[in-house]
Amino acid sequence: MNEGSLDDAEHHFFSKEAYLTVSSQLHLEAVAYAHSRVYTLSPSFRAERSQTSRHLAEFWILEAEWAFTQRVEDLCDIVEDAIKYTVRSTVVQESEEDGELAARVERIFALGYAWTRMSYTDAVELLRIAHAKEQSRFAFEPEWGKGLQSEHEKWLAEEAGGPVFVTDYPSALKPFYMRTNSDGETVACFDLLVPGIGELVGGSLREERLHMLDQAMEKIGLLGRDEYKWYRELRKFGGAPHGGFGLGFERMVSAVTGEPNVRECIAMPRWAGRMLL
Template sequence: MPFTTCIRARSLSTAANRFGLPPTIRQILSATKVDEPIAVTGWVKSIRKQKNIAFGVLSDGSSPMGLQAVFRENLGERVKLITNGTSIYVRGNIVKSPGSGQDKELLVEDVEILGACDPETYPIQKKTHAPEYLRDYTHLRARTDSIAAMVRLRGHLMRELDRYFEKQGFAYAHTPILTTGDAEGGGEAFRIAPVPPPPNHEFFGHHAYLTVSHQLHLEALSHSLGRVYTLSPCFRAERGVTRRHLAEFWMLEAEWNVMPIDDPRAQTASLCDFVEGVVKGSVGDSGIIHGKDVDVLWRHRDVDSASEDVKLKRREALVRAVTTDAPWPKMSYSDAIRELLKSKQEWTFPVVWGNALQTEHEKWLSETLVGGPVFVTDYPAGIKPFYMRANPPVDGEDEATVGCFDLLVPHLGELVGGSMREERLDVLHASMASKHMDGERYGWYGDLRRFGGAPHVGFGMGFERLLGWIGGIENVRECVPMPRWAGRMIL
């Protein structure tokens, strides 16, 4: 037995060395001891050359902080060839840094230039570049501090969301990108076709589209797995060019079965509470909101008109919102309309009961009226999709509403939308007929109710919008590595 244990321990140790990768700069800065020899590769973020010594900042993208490298006189000829953007391989010892700004630095013993970078033509200079300029260099813009921080934050946020849903008993589901229809019914789907086109028939035998939402597929899975979610790409052929929209974006979507209760509006309120928990748990409780990458993004905010004091107050309000124990307020759509009318504001889009809330209305409700996130519930049935559950009538209100919500947050507007799903087959058919939908095409959707249907709820959250809210990023084009929007796709 002792012999077996010894062999197993040695095998695991060997496997760790055999399959492991060299430490990243992030790992070097956090774990490497002083006087320990290291070797690392990376890109030079900046280089300052003096007569007998040079100081460079080396980055491999793993950390907001670069590794300061000190090149001594004996490396002079090779150091002369190093410029901003050069990729290099260095060996040396980690030493305690005598200067301010970093605890450790690398005293370089040997350097090898892996890839030269012409300083005259390199598009990413040390100065701050406007987002519009960097969008023309999609393939290089991740070398800037802000885009690199955004990419790292995306990964961190995805991991925290996965962790939260796992704790809540959800199964992650891989839902299809190719689909037969438009889940939202908005007619803004991309239709796909093979190249070259087949002579006489569709590839699948019928029209196929890039998915605009994974909701309907998740609903099917929730009727067997109970609680399911996905974080997957979606596509919408929206021609409008705004700060909040992309043609290709990522959505966090979840569907799950719920206990039947007598008051449907209480079910909607419970759904809002769960969504609040998702945001607070993955952003606030996880510590993401206090992370270094978030610091980088707020330092590089692309809002020229916002003073440092204004930015500080906005970030403090954000931190309070995601860390407070106090529940986020809820109001009905009807109450929201009444508040908007009472405000006496001059709106670009008139405030009328039965019309969708516009971004200007959403921002006023969250920024001015509430001063933080707010759930608006129970919208008119006529402006919402067919699958939302009809609310029972309310005394004093003649118009039909559905059990749904939008989560509105300051400086963005809508972040999340969700609803109770209509589980009553006859009511679902009536809703589809009122919207002139093809019942035969959605026959499978009716089967979910026909064969053991159950009350269920769900929501969708724009991942880029969540990232932008956390990082103070005004435009979702800076919330995804390689953005696509109408008339624009590089790479």
């Protein structure tokens, strides 16, 4: 290494500071404008020091993005059909010698039924009623405007008797790129909650209106930053309504196999404080 400060541009591999990504989504949005429907299965990285059975520092995620979709319901339809097809074709049909596995997967994924869908507002109301009836059932009291905890997500899925889509979260709880609903308070998004796992898939319509995107970016101090110039220009110089989702691969393996810890669902697990080179 040449002498000089590590902060000098010439000593950075990309001529400036760069970071590991938690998602390929923003780049997929650009590619979707050209090819309409695109996807990637790639490693992503989590900055939070989460030490739970559901979190890894490095995990694999299947992300899909497509142009011209304008309804959250359409995103939910695609996710539900895709997961049911995958489970049926790779687990149920191949489990002739393990009827118990097939039965468990059929039950968890409610393959014979349409999955429940509810708004975040309705979900919080159900949680509040349960919390009041069962004398402080939850460690974290449900409240509109706060994120759903793991205990909330698992309870909702168990009560629904299978996977449940929770839609239209408050904008303050979600990233800036999600499309703002007409109420001005929520965004067009969904989380898919699965019994025993909690969140398995998250997705949304993306904000294709430049002025609305600018407002969202300004709120969190991103407007005007060079790193996002190309992303804004996707809207400024032409685009289309679009949306997509991300599915955690290790969580999918966990749901199918019944292994409760995602660290057992990947060959070389890495989490905060542990990494095998």
